[in-house]
Amino acid sequence: MKRVKAACILQTLVFSQKAELGYSREHALKLNREEIAHYKTLLERSRTRYQIADTVEQEDGSIIVHVRKQYNDTADVSEYFA
Numbered sequence: 869m870k871r872v873k874a875a876c877i878l879q880t881l882v883f884s885q886k887a888e889l890g891y892s893r894e895h896a897l898k899l900n901r902e903e904i905a906h907y908k909t910l911l912e913r914s915r916t917r918y919q920i921a922d923t924v925e926q927e928d929g930s931i932i933v934h935v936r937k938q939y940n941d942t943a944d945v946s947e948y949f950a
Contacts, residue, residue: 874943879934881932882932884931900931916938917937917938918937919937919949
């Protein structure tokens with residue numbers, strides 16, 4: 869018999885604005901940072917354990933975020949968040 873001892877999701881998210889809107893890099897970065905803050909708020913509100921492993925700002929103003937987050941509320945994630 870097998871069972872899941874520990875589980876988490878590793879995601880690479882890209883926060884970007886539509887190119888046709890013509891935002892400057894600085895404005896696009898500002899909007900993307902606000903969107904990331906909102907995403908974190910939603911995770912915290914849902915009580916999802918998460919860890920941001922890496923955040924990289926791109927030349928076009930987009931931001932790439934690597935997130936490790938809890939798979940569900942019954943799976944142990946302590947070994948992933950040491």
